[in-house]
Amino acid sequence: MQLDFAAKQLTLKLVYYGPALSGKTTNLQALHRLVAPTARGQLMTLETREDRTLFFDLLPLTAQLSDALQVRLKVFTVPGQLVHNATRRIILQGVDGVAFIADSQIIETRHNQEAFREMCGHLQANGLSVEDLPMVLQLNKRDLPNIRSDEELRALSARTREPVIPSIATQGVGVVETLLSLLDLVWLDLDRKHGLQAKFGVSSEALLTGVREALGIREGA
């Protein structure tokens, strides 16, 4: 998080973490499509030219809530390939909230689990609290066959305190909800730590409606 009082700007870092090919980049692409041009920056995909290995994707979003507050969101993804362990850890530095993008396909269970464990390790190594970091779970690729059933999702949702959001990133389904639920948790968390609500006179509900409006979000488009 970065607070620039002079510019009345709050910058938040959100990271979309998950196993390779779970749909992290697709989430950012969908967000880019759904957000109004005035509120979005160019989607940056970082690859080195020689070996085309990916460092991260970055989607900058800017929501002008009022004259008193501009919220900038920097939404990052991590590279999936195993070799980029160090890069993933660097990207998690200073993160304000994580959307864990899991692949709903049953055969991906192990990859989901491994990525989650690895992420916890990185957060710890970065001195972040694994237990307290705002986090949402997205179960992507709900359109495919051989996936975790809706029943299983409900059961998972009942057992975890993280919001569990089903999605089809390729169709933009659940993508906005993921971003906004995460933003909500992040705001509440930062409000607890820094009293943002009092500083900016913006309640959690006002923030969400404000951001939704400022981003000009057209759900499902």
Added chain:
Amino acid sequence: MRGRSESRTDLVLAELGSLEDAIDRDALAAVCRSFFALFGLSVRIVGESGQLLADVHEEAAICTYARTFPKGRAACDALTTELKHIDPGRESLVHPCFTGAVYRIEPVAYQGRAIGRLILGPYRRPDDERARAEREGAPIARLLERVPELDRAEAKARLRQMPVVREDTAARISAHLAVMVQHLAFASHRALLASEMHIASVRESHRELVAQKEDLEAAYARLQEADQLKSNFLSTVSHELRTPLTSIIGYAEMLRTEMLGPLDGELRECAQTIQQRGEHLLQLISRLLDVGRLERGHVLLERTWLDPAAAVQTVVEDIEPLAAKRDVSLALELDQPLPTLHADPIRLRQILLNLIENAVKFSHDGGTVTIRVEAATIEKLPREGLAAALFGPPTQALRFRVIDNGVGIPASAITKVFEPFFQAESGSTRRYGGAGLGLAIVSGLVEAHGGHITVQSAPDVKTEFCVTLPLERPDE
């Protein structure tokens, strides 16, 4: 070139520091030149700090003329400097030149922040617009006020050579140019991030390797030291203490059972005391060794699938005589049916024995100890456990609850009862005996099984220890 590679972007937020640091000036100059060729308009690009980054302009005829006079040159220089430092905010603005022409200042924003601005002009506005402007004061008149040496006709003629641009056209072109600069910034930003990320990743990998190497070395040193300790401490304890102690107990027993000849009553009692205290000491030594091993995470579990009901029943039967002495009744409540449990039977017995013994020990005479065993699932998952849940079935578990209505544990002590040697009442050692090791061992063993233990106590009303063990370890 910079002497050393300092970070020009903030990697955590991947911010572009400033236009002046990031942008490729040759590319910027090329864009400005083609812009000039296309529209015949001078353009300057400045960074947030006012540093000039690109400047493609052709001195207008009126400017050349005005600059031949000291006053004209001074006014012109002052304006050029002023222009670079005008902050237009979020919207573009039009700034007048003393010649009657204007400049347009357009902010360049990137990812929601201002990174610089471009200055377009000078240009003249068309007659209709100028007419409006002239009502506010004729420009030629004002120009002559500033530089009285100018010849009026000459100045007018030269001013007329300046390009005329409609305001909405100027707005469109400058916005367009700002977008092009944004794209250039984007390309530079991406290239910078890629190389910085590359360096940071390599550095991080290196750091990781070094840390791993140090960890390995430290672990190796610890192992060697532990080996040393094992061969010193453990063998001392088990050999130097246990061996003679075993003989003492053996001889005492031989005496007591009169294998070495008849004894009178008093001597036999002495022999019995020696044997009992000896056995107690032996037990204490093995418990101490247990605590040491558990603390170092050195317990090896030998798990089998076992019947939890049978395990609890045997422990209860063994404690029955002790409870009877204090008139404490033991109530066993077993859910039907109970699943089988993958656990180390000896260790499970140790867990139950310690908890039930404590419950009896700290009960009032005539109290009741209830032991409940029930099937459970491990419910709200801590984050670390979430991985297992993604998306395996919920962890099936078994819960053992040992409940008494004895003296209980004061709130101030409740978090400490699992620490080795802790006893709630310092005088209690005398009153209740024990070394304060039981719960330390229990919690270590529960953890080794991947379970957890909790305690709640309302003194004299209800004290409950609750052990939850997964039917299998989650990562099996």
